[in-house]
Amino acid sequence: MTLSSVTDVDASSPKHLRGRYAIAGVGETTYMRGSKYSTRSLATWAIKNAMDDAGLAPGDVDGMLSYSGNDSIFCPFVAGDLGIRLNFYMDVHGGGSSTEALIGIAIGVIEAGMCKTVAIFRSMNGYTQVRIGGTGARSAVPINGDQIHHRAYGWQSAGQMFAPTFLRHMYDYGTTPEQVAAVKVAHSRHASNNPKAYYKNRLTIEDVVSSRIICKPLHLLDCCVETDNATCLIVTSLDRARDCHRPPAVIQSVVGRCCKPRADMHYQHGPISTVAGHYAKDILFPNAGVSPDDIDLTGSYDAFTFTTMLQLEDYGFCRKGEGGDYVSSGIIELGGKRPNNTSGGHLCEGYTHGMNMVIENTRQLRGEADDSCPVGPDGKHQHTYDYSEGGCRQVKDVELTANLGWAMPGTGSAMIMSKDTR
Protein backbone atom coordinates (compact mmCIF):
# COMPACT_ATOMS: atom_id res chain seq x y z
CA MET A 1 0.00 0.00 0.00
CA THR A 2 1.32 3.47 -0.80
CA LEU A 3 0.40 6.68 0.88
CA SER A 4 -0.09 9.85 -1.10
CA SER A 5 1.94 12.66 0.34
CA VAL A 6 -0.03 15.84 0.88
CA THR A 7 2.83 17.89 2.29
CA ASP A 8 6.56 17.39 1.89
CA VAL A 9 7.97 19.53 4.64
CA ASP A 10 11.73 19.50 5.04
CA ALA A 11 11.90 19.91 8.79
CA SER A 12 15.35 18.36 8.81
CA SER A 13 17.42 21.53 8.55
CA PRO A 14 18.92 22.27 12.00
CA LYS A 15 21.58 19.59 11.74
CA HIS A 16 24.09 21.85 13.47
CA LEU A 17 22.42 20.89 16.77
CA ARG A 18 23.06 17.19 16.18
CA GLY A 19 25.04 15.81 19.11
CA ARG A 20 25.17 19.14 20.96
CA TYR A 21 22.65 18.45 23.75
CA ALA A 22 22.21 15.60 26.18
CA ILE A 23 20.13 14.02 28.90
CA ALA A 24 22.25 14.66 32.00
CA GLY A 25 19.97 13.21 34.65
CA VAL A 26 16.96 10.95 35.01
CA GLY A 27 14.72 10.20 37.97
CA GLU A 28 11.41 8.71 38.92
CA THR A 29 9.23 7.85 41.87
CA THR A 30 8.21 4.32 42.67
CA TYR A 31 5.58 3.05 40.19
CA MET A 32 2.50 2.70 42.40
CA ARG A 33 -1.20 2.23 42.72
CA GLY A 34 -2.64 4.18 45.63
CA SER A 35 0.32 6.54 45.95
CA LYS A 36 -1.14 8.65 48.79
CA TYR A 37 0.94 11.58 47.48
CA SER A 38 -0.18 14.71 45.63
CA THR A 39 1.07 15.23 42.07
CA ARG A 40 3.09 18.15 43.51
CA SER A 41 4.80 15.84 45.98
CA LEU A 42 5.38 13.15 43.33
CA ALA A 43 6.89 15.75 40.97
CA THR A 44 9.39 17.05 43.54
CA TRP A 45 10.34 13.44 44.37
CA ALA A 46 11.13 12.62 40.72
CA ILE A 47 12.90 15.92 40.00
CA LYS A 48 15.04 15.60 43.13
CA ASN A 49 16.03 12.09 42.07
CA ALA A 50 17.00 13.35 38.61
CA MET A 51 19.02 16.23 40.11
CA ASP A 52 20.82 13.80 42.43
CA ASP A 53 21.43 11.46 39.48
CA ALA A 54 23.05 14.31 37.54
CA GLY A 55 24.77 15.77 40.59
CA LEU A 56 23.03 19.12 40.12
CA ALA A 57 22.08 21.55 42.91
CA PRO A 58 18.87 23.65 42.76
CA GLY A 59 20.90 26.62 41.54
CA ASP A 60 22.11 24.59 38.54
CA VAL A 61 18.59 24.07 37.13
CA ASP A 62 16.94 27.21 35.72
CA GLY A 63 14.37 25.88 33.26
CA MET A 64 11.35 23.62 33.68
CA LEU A 65 8.80 22.01 31.38
CA SER A 66 5.85 19.81 32.20
CA TYR A 67 2.88 18.34 30.37
CA SER A 68 -0.47 17.08 31.50
CA GLY A 69 -4.14 16.80 30.76
CA ASN A 70 -5.14 18.98 33.70
CA ASP A 71 -4.11 16.17 36.04
CA SER A 72 -0.77 17.48 37.31
CA ILE A 73 0.89 20.43 39.04
CA PHE A 74 2.43 23.52 37.45
CA CYS A 75 6.20 24.11 37.23
CA PRO A 76 6.45 27.19 39.52
CA PHE A 77 5.07 25.25 42.51
CA VAL A 78 7.55 22.41 42.35
CA ALA A 79 10.44 24.69 41.37
CA GLY A 80 9.67 26.81 44.43
CA ASP A 81 9.45 23.73 46.64
CA LEU A 82 12.92 22.64 45.50
CA GLY A 83 14.52 26.09 45.72
CA ILE A 84 14.92 26.40 41.96
CA ARG A 85 14.69 29.96 40.58
CA LEU A 86 13.36 29.68 37.05
CA ASN A 87 14.57 31.65 34.06
CA PHE A 88 12.10 29.73 31.88
CA TYR A 89 9.13 27.43 32.35
CA MET A 90 6.13 26.20 30.46
CA ASP A 91 3.31 23.82 31.32
CA VAL A 92 2.03 22.19 28.18
CA HIS A 93 -1.26 20.45 27.52
CA GLY A 94 -0.87 16.96 26.15
CA GLY A 95 -0.09 13.35 26.75
CA GLY A 96 1.75 10.60 24.98
CA SER A 97 3.74 12.41 22.33
CA SER A 98 5.00 15.13 24.68
CA THR A 99 8.22 13.66 26.05
CA GLU A 100 10.39 13.93 22.94
CA ALA A 101 8.63 17.13 21.83
CA LEU A 102 9.49 18.84 25.12
CA ILE A 103 13.09 17.67 24.87
CA GLY A 104 13.22 19.46 21.51
CA ILE A 105 11.68 22.57 23.05
CA ALA A 106 14.25 22.46 25.86
CA ILE A 107 17.07 22.38 23.30
CA GLY A 108 15.47 25.34 21.53
CA VAL A 109 15.13 27.54 24.59
CA ILE A 110 18.67 26.76 25.76
CA GLU A 111 19.96 27.51 22.26
CA ALA A 112 18.02 30.80 22.35
CA GLY A 113 19.85 31.75 25.52
CA MET A 114 16.69 31.74 27.61
CA CYS A 115 18.08 29.32 30.21
CA LYS A 116 20.82 26.73 30.64
CA THR A 117 19.43 23.51 32.09
CA VAL A 118 15.85 22.27 31.87
CA ALA A 119 14.07 19.72 34.06
CA ILE A 120 11.15 18.07 32.24
CA PHE A 121 8.61 16.27 34.39
CA ARG A 122 5.34 14.37 34.14
CA SER A 123 3.49 13.77 37.39
CA MET A 124 0.23 11.85 37.56
CA ASN A 125 -1.95 9.80 39.85
CA GLY A 126 -3.08 7.89 36.78
CA TYR A 127 -4.67 5.19 38.86
CA THR A 128 -6.08 6.86 41.95
CA GLN A 129 -7.06 10.29 40.59
CA VAL A 130 -7.55 10.97 36.88
CA ARG A 131 -7.79 7.54 35.28
CA ILE A 132 -6.04 7.55 31.94
CA GLY A 133 -8.38 4.89 30.63
CA GLY A 134 -11.23 7.35 31.05
CA THR A 135 -13.16 5.54 33.75
CA GLY A 136 -14.30 7.29 36.93
CA ALA A 137 -14.63 11.07 36.89
CA ARG A 138 -13.53 11.33 33.26
CA SER A 139 -16.46 9.23 32.05
CA ALA A 140 -19.04 11.57 33.60
CA VAL A 141 -17.97 14.98 32.25
CA PRO A 142 -20.36 16.92 29.99
CA ILE A 143 -19.66 16.48 26.29
CA ASN A 144 -19.39 19.52 24.10
CA GLY A 145 -19.27 20.24 20.37
CA ASP A 146 -16.58 18.31 18.51
CA GLN A 147 -16.45 15.58 21.17
CA ILE A 148 -20.02 14.56 20.36
CA HIS A 149 -18.84 12.98 17.10
CA HIS A 150 -17.12 10.25 19.10
CA ARG A 151 -17.98 10.27 22.80
CA ALA A 152 -21.73 10.16 22.21
CA TYR A 153 -21.18 6.75 20.59
CA GLY A 154 -19.36 5.32 23.58
CA TRP A 155 -16.12 5.95 21.69
CA GLN A 156 -13.94 7.61 24.29
CA SER A 157 -11.04 5.71 25.84
CA ALA A 158 -7.72 5.49 24.04
CA GLY A 159 -8.31 1.82 23.31
CA GLN A 160 -11.71 2.50 21.83
CA MET A 161 -10.43 5.45 19.78
CA PHE A 162 -7.44 3.57 18.32
CA ALA A 163 -9.18 0.23 17.73
CA PRO A 164 -10.33 0.96 14.14
CA THR A 165 -6.68 1.52 13.16
CA PHE A 166 -5.56 -1.67 14.90
CA LEU A 167 -8.34 -3.72 13.34
CA ARG A 168 -7.78 -2.29 9.90
CA HIS A 169 -4.10 -3.26 10.07
CA MET A 170 -5.23 -6.86 10.61
CA TYR A 171 -7.56 -6.55 7.62
CA ASP A 172 -5.02 -4.87 5.34
CA TYR A 173 -2.03 -7.08 6.17
CA GLY A 174 -3.29 -10.25 7.86
CA THR A 175 -1.73 -9.35 11.20
CA THR A 176 -2.84 -11.84 13.87
CA PRO A 177 -3.71 -11.43 17.57
CA GLU A 178 -0.93 -13.89 18.45
CA GLN A 179 1.73 -11.89 16.57
CA VAL A 180 0.83 -8.69 18.36
CA ALA A 181 0.61 -10.46 21.74
CA ALA A 182 4.34 -11.13 21.35
CA VAL A 183 4.91 -7.47 22.26
CA LYS A 184 3.39 -8.07 25.69
CA VAL A 185 5.34 -11.28 26.10
CA ALA A 186 8.64 -9.52 25.31
CA HIS A 187 7.94 -6.56 27.57
CA SER A 188 6.81 -8.82 30.43
CA ARG A 189 10.08 -10.73 30.19
CA HIS A 190 12.00 -7.45 30.32
CA ALA A 191 9.93 -6.30 33.31
CA SER A 192 10.76 -9.50 35.17
CA ASN A 193 14.35 -8.21 35.22
CA ASN A 194 13.33 -4.75 36.41
CA PRO A 195 12.91 -4.45 40.18
CA LYS A 196 10.97 -1.17 39.65
CA ALA A 197 8.32 -2.67 37.35
CA TYR A 198 4.72 -2.69 38.60
CA TYR A 199 4.04 -6.04 36.87
CA LYS A 200 7.03 -8.39 36.97
CA ASN A 201 5.42 -11.69 35.97
CA ARG A 202 6.38 -13.27 32.66
CA LEU A 203 3.46 -13.94 30.33
CA THR A 204 2.84 -16.20 27.34
CA ILE A 205 1.05 -15.58 24.05
CA GLU A 206 -1.75 -17.77 25.36
CA ASP A 207 -2.07 -15.61 28.51
CA VAL A 208 -2.60 -12.53 26.33
CA VAL A 209 -5.02 -13.91 23.73
CA SER A 210 -7.10 -15.73 26.34
CA SER A 211 -7.51 -12.65 28.56
CA ARG A 212 -10.91 -10.98 28.29
CA ILE A 213 -11.74 -8.70 25.37
CA ILE A 214 -11.85 -4.99 26.27
CA CYS A 215 -12.79 -3.84 22.78
CA LYS A 216 -11.87 -5.84 19.72
CA PRO A 217 -9.05 -6.35 18.87
CA LEU A 218 -7.72 -5.48 22.35
CA HIS A 219 -7.57 -8.05 25.13
CA LEU A 220 -7.01 -6.89 28.68
CA LEU A 221 -3.33 -7.84 28.42
CA ASP A 222 -2.89 -5.89 25.17
CA CYS A 223 -3.48 -2.76 27.28
CA CYS A 224 -0.99 -0.94 29.50
CA VAL A 225 -1.10 -0.63 33.26
CA GLU A 226 -2.49 2.51 34.96
CA THR A 227 -0.21 3.75 37.75
CA ASP A 228 0.56 6.69 40.06
CA ASN A 229 4.02 8.13 39.51
CA ALA A 230 6.23 11.00 38.41
CA THR A 231 9.24 10.97 36.12
CA CYS A 232 11.90 13.54 35.23
CA LEU A 233 14.57 14.13 32.58
CA ILE A 234 17.20 16.86 32.75
CA VAL A 235 18.33 18.36 29.43
CA THR A 236 21.39 20.54 29.02
CA SER A 237 24.23 21.18 26.59
CA LEU A 238 26.61 18.30 26.02
CA ASP A 239 29.45 20.36 27.49
CA ARG A 240 27.56 20.91 30.74
CA ALA A 241 26.33 17.34 30.79
CA ARG A 242 29.92 16.13 30.67
CA ASP A 243 30.50 17.86 34.02
CA CYS A 244 27.62 15.93 35.61
CA HIS A 245 27.87 12.68 37.60
CA ARG A 246 26.68 10.30 34.90
CA PRO A 247 27.74 9.72 31.30
CA PRO A 248 25.56 11.89 29.03
CA ALA A 249 23.02 10.37 26.66
CA VAL A 250 23.66 12.50 23.59
CA ILE A 251 20.65 13.74 21.62
CA GLN A 252 21.11 13.22 17.89
CA SER A 253 17.65 14.24 16.66
CA VAL A 254 14.14 14.94 17.88
CA VAL A 255 10.70 15.03 16.29
CA GLY A 256 7.83 16.66 18.16
CA ARG A 257 4.14 15.94 17.65
CA CYS A 258 4.51 15.22 13.97
CA CYS A 259 1.06 14.77 12.45
CA LYS A 260 -0.67 12.96 9.64
CA PRO A 261 -2.89 15.21 7.52
CA ARG A 262 -6.08 16.00 9.43
CA ALA A 263 -4.77 14.63 12.69
CA ASP A 264 -7.87 16.02 14.41
CA MET A 265 -9.88 13.23 12.84
CA HIS A 266 -7.20 10.77 11.82
CA TYR A 267 -9.68 8.45 10.15
CA GLN A 268 -10.48 10.82 7.29
CA HIS A 269 -7.06 10.39 5.70
CA GLY A 270 -6.22 6.82 4.84
CA PRO A 271 -4.71 4.35 4.89
CA ILE A 272 -5.88 4.36 8.50
CA SER A 273 -3.46 1.47 9.20
CA THR A 274 -0.60 3.94 8.68
CA VAL A 275 0.43 6.15 11.60
CA ALA A 276 2.35 9.41 12.08
CA GLY A 277 5.72 7.62 12.14
CA HIS A 278 5.38 7.43 8.37
CA TYR A 279 6.03 11.19 8.32
CA ALA A 280 8.19 11.49 11.45
CA LYS A 281 10.83 9.07 10.16
CA ASP A 282 11.79 11.55 7.44
CA ILE A 283 12.79 14.06 10.11
CA LEU A 284 14.17 11.63 12.69
CA PHE A 285 16.73 9.70 10.66
CA PRO A 286 18.12 12.45 8.35
CA ASN A 287 18.60 14.77 11.34
CA ALA A 288 20.60 12.11 13.17
CA GLY A 289 22.38 10.95 10.01
CA VAL A 290 21.58 7.30 10.72
CA SER A 291 19.13 4.68 9.47
CA PRO A 292 16.88 2.21 11.31
CA ASP A 293 19.50 -0.51 10.76
CA ASP A 294 21.98 1.46 12.91
CA ILE A 295 19.68 1.50 15.97
CA ASP A 296 20.57 -0.99 18.73
CA LEU A 297 17.58 -0.49 20.99
CA THR A 298 14.10 0.96 20.58
CA GLY A 299 11.61 2.45 23.01
CA SER A 300 8.35 2.30 21.10
CA TYR A 301 5.33 3.62 23.01
CA ASP A 302 3.28 0.73 24.30
CA ALA A 303 0.00 2.11 25.52
CA PHE A 304 -1.12 -1.03 23.68
CA THR A 305 0.74 -3.90 22.08
CA PHE A 306 -0.48 -2.58 18.73
CA THR A 307 1.05 0.90 19.15
CA THR A 308 4.52 -0.59 19.47
CA MET A 309 3.98 -2.76 16.40
CA LEU A 310 2.56 0.04 14.23
CA GLN A 311 5.34 2.46 15.09
CA LEU A 312 8.22 0.04 14.58
CA GLU A 313 6.72 -0.66 11.17
CA ASP A 314 6.06 2.92 10.07
CA TYR A 315 9.48 4.15 11.27
CA GLY A 316 10.98 1.57 8.94
CA PHE A 317 12.37 -1.09 11.28
CA CYS A 318 10.63 -3.55 8.99
CA ARG A 319 8.68 -3.26 5.77
CA LYS A 320 5.16 -1.83 5.77
CA GLY A 321 2.68 -4.54 6.69
CA GLU A 322 5.31 -6.78 8.28
CA GLY A 323 5.03 -5.39 11.81
CA GLY A 324 3.34 -8.56 13.02
CA ASP A 325 6.23 -10.69 11.79
CA TYR A 326 8.79 -8.27 13.21
CA VAL A 327 7.43 -8.14 16.75
CA SER A 328 6.89 -11.91 16.92
CA SER A 329 10.33 -12.84 15.55
CA GLY A 330 12.30 -12.45 18.79
CA ILE A 331 14.08 -9.33 17.46
CA ILE A 332 12.44 -7.11 20.09
CA GLU A 333 13.40 -9.29 23.06
CA LEU A 334 16.48 -8.93 25.23
CA GLY A 335 19.11 -11.03 23.47
CA GLY A 336 17.44 -10.26 20.13
CA LYS A 337 18.87 -7.99 17.46
CA ARG A 338 17.04 -4.85 18.57
CA PRO A 339 15.21 -5.10 21.90
CA ASN A 340 12.25 -2.81 22.57
CA ASN A 341 11.24 -1.32 25.92
CA THR A 342 13.78 -3.15 28.04
CA SER A 343 12.23 -1.77 31.25
CA GLY A 344 8.88 -3.38 30.45
CA GLY A 345 7.46 -0.05 29.29
CA HIS A 346 3.89 1.07 29.80
CA LEU A 347 2.59 -2.47 29.46
CA CYS A 348 4.45 -3.65 32.57
CA GLU A 349 6.73 -1.12 34.27
CA GLY A 350 4.29 1.77 34.73
CA TYR A 351 2.34 4.36 32.79
CA THR A 352 4.06 7.74 32.54
CA HIS A 353 2.97 9.07 29.13
CA GLY A 354 6.26 8.24 27.40
CA MET A 355 8.84 9.36 29.97
CA ASN A 356 10.00 6.01 31.31
CA MET A 357 11.08 4.74 27.89
CA VAL A 358 13.47 7.69 27.55
CA ILE A 359 14.73 7.14 31.10
CA GLU A 360 15.39 3.50 30.26
CA ASN A 361 17.28 4.24 27.04
CA THR A 362 19.38 6.82 28.89
CA ARG A 363 20.39 4.22 31.48
CA GLN A 364 21.04 1.65 28.74
CA LEU A 365 23.38 4.07 26.93
CA ARG A 366 25.26 4.61 30.22
CA GLY A 367 25.54 0.83 30.65
CA GLU A 368 23.67 1.30 33.92
CA ALA A 369 20.38 -0.56 33.56
CA ASP A 370 19.14 -0.90 37.15
CA ASP A 371 18.53 -4.64 37.16
CA SER A 372 19.26 -7.31 39.77
CA CYS A 373 22.88 -7.90 38.74
CA PRO A 374 25.40 -7.73 41.61
CA VAL A 375 26.73 -4.28 42.44
CA GLY A 376 30.51 -3.98 42.29
CA PRO A 377 32.86 -1.95 44.51
CA ASP A 378 32.43 1.04 42.15
CA GLY A 379 28.70 1.07 42.98
CA LYS A 380 27.77 -0.09 39.47
CA HIS A 381 25.91 -3.20 38.39
CA GLN A 382 28.24 -5.95 37.16
CA HIS A 383 26.15 -7.01 34.18
CA THR A 384 25.98 -10.71 33.44
CA TYR A 385 24.00 -10.47 30.17
CA ASP A 386 22.06 -13.47 31.38
CA TYR A 387 18.51 -12.46 30.54
CA SER A 388 16.72 -15.26 32.35
CA GLU A 389 14.01 -14.33 34.83
CA GLY A 390 15.16 -12.03 37.61
CA GLY A 391 18.50 -11.50 35.89
CA CYS A 392 20.19 -8.90 33.73
CA ARG A 393 18.51 -6.46 31.37
CA GLN A 394 21.48 -4.43 30.17
CA VAL A 395 21.85 -4.65 26.40
CA LYS A 396 25.43 -5.30 25.26
CA ASP A 397 27.31 -2.53 23.44
CA VAL A 398 24.47 -0.02 23.05
CA GLU A 399 25.58 2.85 20.84
CA LEU A 400 22.34 4.23 19.40
CA THR A 401 18.77 4.21 20.69
CA ALA A 402 15.44 5.39 19.25
CA ASN A 403 12.37 6.50 21.18
CA LEU A 404 9.08 6.50 19.32
CA GLY A 405 6.37 8.44 21.17
CA TRP A 406 2.67 8.16 20.43
CA ALA A 407 -0.26 10.46 21.15
CA MET A 408 -2.70 8.82 18.75
CA PRO A 409 -2.44 7.16 15.34
CA GLY A 410 -2.22 10.59 13.71
CA THR A 411 0.36 12.20 16.02
CA GLY A 412 3.79 11.06 17.17
CA SER A 413 7.16 12.22 18.47
CA ALA A 414 10.57 10.59 18.38
CA MET A 415 14.20 10.91 19.40
CA ILE A 416 17.55 9.30 18.65
CA MET A 417 20.24 9.29 21.34
CA SER A 418 23.80 7.99 21.32
CA LYS A 419 26.51 7.11 23.75
CA ASP A 420 29.01 9.92 24.33
CA THR A 421 31.92 9.20 22.01
CA ARG A 422 34.41 11.38 23.89
Add this chain to the structure above:
Amino acid sequence: MSLQGEYMGMMLTVDDVDRENWEFFAWCDKGEFRLQRSPKSGLLRYPPTTACPWSADRSYEWTPVEGRGAVHSYVEVHHPIQPAFRDKVPYMILLVDLDTQKGQPSAHEALRVAGNLVTADGEFAPPEAIQSIGIGTRVRMVFSKVADGFSLPQWTIDEDAEQPENPWRYPQE
Protein backbone atom coordinates in the same frame (compact mmCIF):
# COMPACT_ATOMS: atom_id res chain seq x y z
CA MET B 1 -29.50 29.16 21.62
CA SER B 2 -27.33 26.17 22.49
CA LEU B 3 -28.42 22.66 21.61
CA GLN B 4 -28.53 20.54 24.72
CA GLY B 5 -29.88 17.20 25.79
CA GLU B 6 -29.19 14.13 27.84
CA TYR B 7 -28.30 11.08 25.80
CA MET B 8 -27.07 7.72 27.17
CA GLY B 9 -26.59 9.35 30.57
CA MET B 10 -24.36 12.07 29.14
CA MET B 11 -25.14 15.78 28.87
CA LEU B 12 -24.45 16.77 25.27
CA THR B 13 -24.11 20.48 24.47
CA VAL B 14 -23.46 22.38 21.26
CA ASP B 15 -22.83 26.07 21.92
CA ASP B 16 -24.50 28.49 19.54
CA VAL B 17 -21.14 30.03 18.64
CA ASP B 18 -20.04 26.56 17.50
CA ARG B 19 -21.95 27.31 14.35
CA GLU B 20 -20.62 24.41 12.26
CA ASN B 21 -21.55 21.68 14.74
CA TRP B 22 -24.82 23.42 15.64
CA GLU B 23 -25.99 23.44 12.03
CA PHE B 24 -24.82 19.86 11.43
CA PHE B 25 -26.85 18.42 14.32
CA ALA B 26 -29.84 20.66 13.54
CA TRP B 27 -29.93 19.24 9.98
CA CYS B 28 -29.75 15.72 11.43
CA ASP B 29 -32.82 16.52 13.51
CA LYS B 30 -34.71 17.30 10.29
CA GLY B 31 -33.80 13.80 9.10
CA GLU B 32 -31.27 15.17 6.64
CA PHE B 33 -27.60 14.30 6.50
CA ARG B 34 -25.83 17.39 5.23
CA LEU B 35 -22.11 18.07 5.01
CA GLN B 36 -20.18 21.26 4.34
CA ARG B 37 -19.00 21.72 0.77
CA SER B 38 -16.42 24.33 -0.11
CA PRO B 39 -17.43 26.26 -3.25
CA LYS B 40 -13.73 26.64 -4.00
CA SER B 41 -12.61 22.98 -3.90
CA GLY B 42 -16.05 21.46 -4.47
CA LEU B 43 -15.20 18.88 -1.80
CA LEU B 44 -17.31 17.70 1.13
CA ARG B 45 -15.87 17.19 4.58
CA TYR B 46 -16.68 15.40 7.83
CA PRO B 47 -16.80 16.08 10.74
CA PRO B 48 -17.83 19.76 10.61
CA THR B 49 -14.82 22.09 10.49
CA THR B 50 -14.17 25.81 10.17
CA ALA B 51 -12.36 25.65 6.83
CA CYS B 52 -11.85 23.28 3.89
CA PRO B 53 -8.79 21.05 4.45
CA TRP B 54 -8.00 21.10 0.72
CA SER B 55 -8.48 24.80 -0.10
CA ALA B 56 -8.46 26.61 3.28
CA ASP B 57 -11.75 28.11 2.11
CA ARG B 58 -13.78 29.38 5.09
CA SER B 59 -17.04 29.56 3.18
CA TYR B 60 -19.26 26.51 2.80
CA GLU B 61 -22.67 25.26 1.74
CA TRP B 62 -24.61 22.59 3.62
CA THR B 63 -25.04 19.93 0.94
CA PRO B 64 -27.42 16.94 1.19
CA VAL B 65 -25.45 13.68 1.14
CA GLU B 66 -26.82 10.16 0.81
CA GLY B 67 -26.33 8.33 4.09
CA ARG B 68 -25.12 5.06 2.57
CA GLY B 69 -21.82 3.30 2.59
CA ALA B 70 -19.74 0.34 3.69
CA VAL B 71 -18.00 -0.43 6.98
CA HIS B 72 -14.32 0.58 6.74
CA SER B 73 -13.40 -0.51 10.26
CA TYR B 74 -15.12 -0.92 13.58
CA VAL B 75 -14.83 -1.29 17.34
CA GLU B 76 -16.73 -3.98 19.21
CA VAL B 77 -16.81 -2.81 22.81
CA HIS B 78 -17.05 -5.39 25.59
CA HIS B 79 -15.74 -3.24 28.44
CA PRO B 80 -17.68 0.04 28.52
CA ILE B 81 -16.32 3.29 29.93
CA GLN B 82 -19.43 5.47 30.19
CA PRO B 83 -21.89 4.08 32.77
CA ALA B 84 -25.00 4.08 30.54
CA PHE B 85 -23.27 1.81 28.01
CA ARG B 86 -22.88 -0.95 30.62
CA ASP B 87 -26.16 -2.62 29.77
CA LYS B 88 -25.56 -2.25 26.01
CA VAL B 89 -22.43 -4.41 25.73
CA PRO B 90 -21.29 -5.68 23.42
CA TYR B 91 -21.96 -2.64 21.27
CA MET B 92 -20.43 -1.55 18.00
CA ILE B 93 -18.93 1.69 16.78
CA LEU B 94 -18.74 1.71 13.00
CA LEU B 95 -16.46 3.80 10.84
CA VAL B 96 -18.29 3.96 7.53
CA ASP B 97 -16.92 4.95 4.12
CA LEU B 98 -19.67 6.97 2.47
CA ASP B 99 -20.21 6.08 -1.19
CA THR B 100 -20.16 9.81 -1.87
CA GLN B 101 -16.62 11.09 -2.49
CA LYS B 102 -14.95 7.74 -1.70
CA GLY B 103 -11.35 7.70 -2.92
CA GLN B 104 -11.27 11.48 -3.34
CA PRO B 105 -9.29 13.68 -3.38
CA SER B 106 -6.66 10.91 -2.91
CA ALA B 107 -6.97 7.15 -3.23
CA HIS B 108 -7.24 6.30 0.48
CA GLU B 109 -9.40 9.21 1.57
CA ALA B 110 -13.11 8.95 2.24
CA LEU B 111 -15.80 10.62 4.28
CA ARG B 112 -15.59 8.21 7.23
CA VAL B 113 -18.63 8.76 9.39
CA ALA B 114 -18.88 7.25 12.86
CA GLY B 115 -21.96 5.87 14.58
CA ASN B 116 -23.22 2.93 16.56
CA LEU B 117 -24.78 -0.10 14.91
CA VAL B 118 -28.48 0.25 15.69
CA THR B 119 -31.73 -1.34 14.53
CA ALA B 120 -33.85 0.43 11.92
CA ASP B 121 -35.77 1.92 14.87
CA GLY B 122 -32.61 3.34 16.40
CA GLU B 123 -32.22 0.83 19.26
CA PHE B 124 -28.77 -0.62 19.97
CA ALA B 125 -28.31 -3.67 17.74
CA PRO B 126 -28.83 -7.12 19.30
CA PRO B 127 -25.89 -9.61 19.50
CA GLU B 128 -26.98 -11.56 16.39
CA ALA B 129 -26.84 -8.38 14.29
CA ILE B 130 -23.44 -7.51 15.74
CA GLN B 131 -22.14 -10.96 14.83
CA SER B 132 -23.38 -10.69 11.26
CA ILE B 133 -21.47 -7.62 10.19
CA GLY B 134 -17.86 -6.74 9.50
CA ILE B 135 -15.62 -4.73 7.18
CA GLY B 136 -17.49 -4.33 3.91
CA THR B 137 -21.03 -4.62 5.29
CA ARG B 138 -23.42 -2.17 3.61
CA VAL B 139 -25.16 0.21 6.00
CA ARG B 140 -27.57 3.13 5.84
CA MET B 141 -27.99 6.10 8.12
CA VAL B 142 -30.75 6.59 10.68
CA PHE B 143 -31.01 9.26 13.38
CA SER B 144 -31.27 9.12 17.17
CA LYS B 145 -33.04 12.03 18.84
CA VAL B 146 -31.22 13.79 21.69
CA ALA B 147 -33.57 16.77 22.21
CA ASP B 148 -35.76 19.11 20.18
CA GLY B 149 -33.66 20.30 17.25
CA PHE B 150 -30.79 17.92 18.07
CA SER B 151 -30.27 14.42 16.62
CA LEU B 152 -27.27 12.15 16.06
CA PRO B 153 -26.46 10.11 12.95
CA GLN B 154 -26.38 6.33 13.49
CA TRP B 155 -25.95 3.29 11.25
CA THR B 156 -28.17 0.32 10.53
CA ILE B 157 -27.77 -2.64 8.19
CA ASP B 158 -28.96 -1.68 4.70
CA GLU B 159 -31.71 -4.26 4.04
CA ASP B 160 -31.99 -3.29 0.36
CA ALA B 161 -28.29 -3.52 -0.46
CA GLU B 162 -26.41 -6.48 -1.82
CA GLN B 163 -24.28 -7.61 1.12
CA PRO B 164 -20.81 -9.19 0.93
CA GLU B 165 -20.95 -12.95 1.56
CA ASN B 166 -18.30 -12.94 4.28
CA PRO B 167 -17.63 -9.47 5.63
CA TRP B 168 -14.22 -9.43 7.35
CA ARG B 169 -14.44 -9.89 11.12
CA TYR B 170 -11.91 -10.01 13.90
CA PRO B 171 -10.56 -13.58 13.65
CA GLN B 172 -10.76 -14.57 17.32
CA GLU B 173 -14.47 -15.06 18.11
